[in-house]
Amino acid sequence: MKNNILVIGGGPAGMEASAALSRMGYNVILAEKEKSLGGHLAKWDRLFPDQIPAKQVLDSLLEGIKDVKCFTETDVNSINLLDRSYNAMLSNGITILADAVLLASGFDLFKAEKKEEYGYGIYEGVLTNADLEKAFKEGKTFSPAPMAIGFVHCVGSRDEKAGNPACSKVCCATAVKQAIETKELYPDANVYCFYMDLRMFGRHYEDLYLRAQKSGIRFIRGRVSEVSETADGRLLVKAEDTLSSKPLKVSLDRLVLMAGMRPSKAGRAVGHQLNLTTEEDGFFSSADNLLSIQRSKLPGFFYAGACTGPKTLPDTLHEARSAAMEIDRYIKENFRK
Amino acid sequence: MIYEGKKKIWAEYQKEIPEDHYFYVRSCIRQSFFPASEATFLDITRNKLGKDIFETEHHTTCGGIAYHSDAIPQETAMTIIARQFALMKKYGYENYVCSCITSFGLYCETLETWREFPELQQKIAENLWKTCHLEFAKPKFLVHASDLIFKYRMQIAAKSKYKLVNKNTGEPLRVVEHIGCHYSKMFPSKGVGGAEYPYVLVGMIEAWGGQIVDYPERRHCCGFGFRQYFIKSNRGYSLANTHKKFESMEPFKPDMIITNCPGCPYFLDRWQYVIAETEGKTYGQDGHGIPVFTYEEVAGLVMGYDPWDLGLQTHQVSVEPLLDKIGIPYDPAKKYLGKNGKNLGQPEKPHCLK
Amino acid sequence: MIDFGFSVNPSSRINLDAADGEKFHRLAALEPDALKCMACGSCSASCSAAAFEDTSLRRALLSLQNGLSDDAAKLLSHCMLCGKCTMVCPRGINTRHLILSILKIYSL
Numbered sequence: 001m002k003n004n005i006l007v008i009g010g011g012p013a014g015m016e017a018s019a020a021l022s023r024m025g026y027n028v029i030l031a032e033k034e035k036s037l038g039g040h041l042a043k044w045d046r047l048f049p050d051q052i053p054a055k056q057v058l059d060s061l062l063e064g065i066k067d068v069k070c071f072t073e074t075d076v077n078s079i080n081l082l083d084r085s086y087n088a089m090l091s092n093g094i095t096i097l098a099d100a101v102l103l104a105s106g107f108d109l110f111k112a113e114k115k116e117e118y119g120y121g122i123y124e125g126v127l128t129n130a131d132l133e134k135a136f137k138e139g140k141t142f143s144p145a146p147m148a149i150g151f152v153h154c155v156g157s158r159d160e161k162a163g164n165p166a167c168s169k170v171c172c173a174t175a176v177k178q179a180i181e182t183k184e185l186y187p188d189a190n191v192y193c194f195y196m197d198l199r200m201f202g203r204h205y206e207d208l209y210l211r212a213q214k215s216g217i218r219f220i221r222g223r224v225s226e227v228s229e230t231a232d233g234r235l236l237v238k239a240e241d242t243l244s245s246k247p248l249k250v251s252l253d254r255l256v257l258m259a260g261m262r263p264s265k266a267g268r269a270v271g272h273q274l275n276l277t278t279e280e281d282g283f284f285s286s287a288d289n290l291l292s293i294q295r296s297k298l299p300g301f302f303y304a305g306a307c308t309g310p311k312t313l314p315d316t317l318h319e320a321r322s323a324a325m326e327i328d329r330y331i332k333e334n335f336r337k
Numbered sequence: 338m339i340y341e342g343k344k345k346i347w348a349e350y351q352k353e354i355p356e357d358h359y360f361y362v363r364s365c366i367r368q369s370f371f372p373a374s375e376a377t378f379l380d381i382t383r384n385k386l387g388k389d390i391f392e393t394e395h396h397t398t399c400g401g402i403a404y405h406s407d408a409i410p411q412e413t414a415m416t417i418i419a420r421q422f423a424l425m426k427k428y429g430y431e432n433y434v435c436s437c438i439t440s441f442g443l444y445c446e447t448l449e450t451w452r453e454f455p456e457l458q459q460k461i462a463e464n465l466w467k468t469c470h471l472e473f474a475k476p477k478f479l480v481h482a483s484d485l486i487f488k489y490r491m492q493i494a495a496k497s498k499y500k501l502v503n504k505n506t507g508e509p510l511r512v513v514e515h516i517g518c519h520y521s522k523m524f525p526s527k528g529v530g531g532a533e534y535p536y537v538l539v540g541m542i543e544a545w546g547g548q549i550v551d552y553p554e555r556r557h558c559c560g561f562g563f564r565q566y567f568i569k570s571n572r573g574y575s576l577a578n579t580h581k582k583f584e585s586m587e588p589f590k591p592d593m594i595i596t597n598c599p600g601c602p603y604f605l606d607r608w609q610y611v612i613a614e615t616e617g618k619t620y621g622q623d624g625h626g627i628p629v630f631t632y633e634e635v636a637g638l639v640m641g642y643d644p645w646d647l648g649l650q651t652h653q654v655s656v657e658p659l660l661d662k663i664g665i666p667y668d669p670a671k672k673y674l675g676k677n678g679k680n681l682g683q684p685e686k687p688h689c690l691k
Numbered sequence: 692m693i694d695f696g697f698s699v700n701p702s703s704r705i706n707l708d709a710a711d712g713e714k715f716h717r718l719a720a721l722e723p724d725a726l727k728c729m730a731c732g733s734c735s736a737s738c739s740a741a742a743f744e745d746t747s748l749r750r751a752l753l754s755l756q757n758g759l760s761d762d763a764a765k766l767l768s769h770c771m772l773c774g775k776c777t778m779v780c781p782r783g784i785n786t787r788h789l790i791l792s793i794l795k796i797y798s799l
Contacts, residue, residue, distance in 0.1 A: 113346075119342075121342035122338065122346075122534070124338070190707075192707075214723065214727065216726060221730070228553035229338060230588070231552075231588035241705055241753070243749075243753055244705070246704065246757075247703070248706075249708075569696055569697060574700045577699045577702065580699045611695060614695075615698045689692075
């Protein structure tokens with residue numbers, strides 16, 4: 001008999017884990033609340049550091065789950081632990097008895113309008129990383145061509161007051177990637193990145209930074225403090241140039257906010273039903289942050305991806321495969337003696 | 338500018354303002370800076386709108402000027418404030434309205450401090466009893482007088498004689514609003530509309546026909562800053578702050594400025610004279626400045642008060658061009674006559690500022 | 692004009708709108724390495740002059756980007772072109788050559 005495994009969330013983590021579990025011979029059921037699979041990846045145009053099209057990655061992931069039963073537009077209405085299996089009722093009316101559950105509920109983008117001083121939703125020239133990526137994906141350009149564009153790192157990250165003291169890990173690399181792509185689209189524009197620390201930790205990330213520098217992108221070390229509109233409808237942006245210890249102002253046509261990662265609302269709703277604990281940052285607590293990140297404190301309930309904190313895409317995919325192995329071990333130890 | 342976006346933020350910072358029955362306390366300096374503003378507030382609320390606004394001659398300063406100038410410790414300021422609140426209770430009120438922004442900020446700060454440190458509140462209550470034999474009390478609602486005019490803005494509009502509209506073009510007047518720093522920067526939730534896009538004065542301007550100018554330095558301090566101004570050698574710094582604001586609002590060609598703080602209209606008004614006489618620069622039309630008003634003065638103007646009864650002759654920047662724009666009549670011959678009809682004497686004409 | 696005994700204090704704020712980008716573009720065209728500085732401070736730390744005079748190539752480059760070429764001139768005026776900074780620069784910038792180009796383009 002094949003054991004049922006329920007995977008909650010059809011983003012990269014959920015898809016990759018489903019593919020791995022399905023290859024291992026499990027009966028995988030994948031539930032995704034949105035209309036289509038792919039999570040944030042499906043909304044992205046190109047990926048750092050090598051600017052690989054997101055669609056190419058998404059297609060490969062989809063290829064891997066051909067044999068997986070996927071329910072889209074499906075929420076988990078209720079879930080509870082029976083004797084040793086989980087009973088989940090999905091919003092499509094189907095009830096599943098699963099011997100293991102993998103939560104891959106990912107993240108929601110920080111709501112940039114919460115940073116009132118940046119004027120998202122108030123000034124037309126202010127957009128988010130996701131808005132810009134959508135414009136790239138749809139091939140939309142700004143008209144007239146902007147003369148100056150800024151990128152603000154750490155929007156809703158490293159910000160206790162905004163409720164998130166942690167680093168969102170991907171925003172620096174995303175900002176530098178988007179700045180390069182913007183500069184390529186508008187070579188005559190002045191492009192600025194406002195950063196606090198540049199966290200270019202991954203393979204090829206530093207190359208991306210150097211490439212951005214060489215293309216003339218100006219890196220200003222300082223967090224944007226306020227944004228306002230000038231008489232001619234441009235954006236006046238203020239920050240401190242902390243490297244010269246002086247306040248600075250510049251007029252821009254567009255300002256792109258790198259909204260950070262917050263635990264997903266949908267994931268929290270599932271966690272709430274099972275009384276899963278979260279850490280101070282709002283992301284789920286693993287059984288152990290070094291040795292068993294994929295295990296929760298409940299038997300048979302596992303995590304993969306950004307539901308346990310901000311992750312890059314490669315991190316997420318590794319975790320998904322590792323979660324599949326953990327689940328396999330758990331099933332073998334508990335159900336096949 | 339996406340107006341809907343601002344409305345969303347305004348909706349998040351709603352403050353409960355009771356309709357009636359207030360204990361009113363004045364500002365230390367407004368009666369000499371803008372002599373008719375507080376009288377106009379009382380006349381509008383009591384006589385025109387029929388509200389119960391109580392005032393007693395026994396109230397004092399809140400201690401804010403001394404506190405912010407490091408002349409008295411916080412506990413002393415708190416005891417002074419406790420006495421004010423006790424007077425409110427003594428006269429049978431639980432809603433407290435103050436005329437001054439410095440006071441408002443200090444009241445908010447004090448109430449928050451007491452909430453956080455009940456043992457300190459206990460000590461202040463003891464101080465109050467020892468020194469004044471008054472019973473400690475806290476207001477149920479604390480509002481600034483501009484909150485109240487904001488609350489009554491539609492009632493005032495209903496009784497208005499003039500609109501903030503250019504009578505020649507029919508266009509709404511372009512109005513800069515300036516909020517006192519201590520109105521909502523310390524406690525955004527205590528101000529109507531919050532601190533980033535305060536709505537308290539915007540609401541009045543919209544209700545009375547004007548259009549708000551959202552200029553980049555709208556959050557910047559007027560330049561008062563208490564001890565930053567008191568010493569002459571610091572005044573260039575105070576002046577620089579005001580200068581920065583005017584340079585920022587100039588491209589928007591504002592017709593007027595409305596404020597809700599005692600210090601701000603004073604500095605925004607008088608420093609225009611100093612900037613004109615030292616830099617040769619004026620910001621209004623044809624060598625005039627941009628007239629600066631308190632919210633009571635603007636309420637008085639739209640309700641048809643005589644400009645000289647509102648004390649507008651004590652402003653440095655001449656208000657006549659604006660009165661002409663709106664179509665408010667005034668008698669130039671009566672500008673410098675006192676309430677008793679006697680000539681007050683005429684100020685010397687500035688060289689540069691018209 | 693009246694002397695009040697005080698006047699508007701000058702602003703120390705950098706205004707990038709007023710910065711002369713044209714000269715910096717010329718510099719970057721001649722010396723692409725000018726763009727590679729990552730503000731590590733190795734040049735100033737090893738600088739023979741910096742211990743005695745306010746000298747820093749890092750800050751000079753920053754000043755030029757901020758449109759403050761007078762500040763850059765001061766920060767380079769005590770340079771002895773000894774080349775210690777070239778030895779330590781992790782980005783491999785030919786700092787001596789860069790300094791000479793700055794002086795030429797900005798006529799410092």
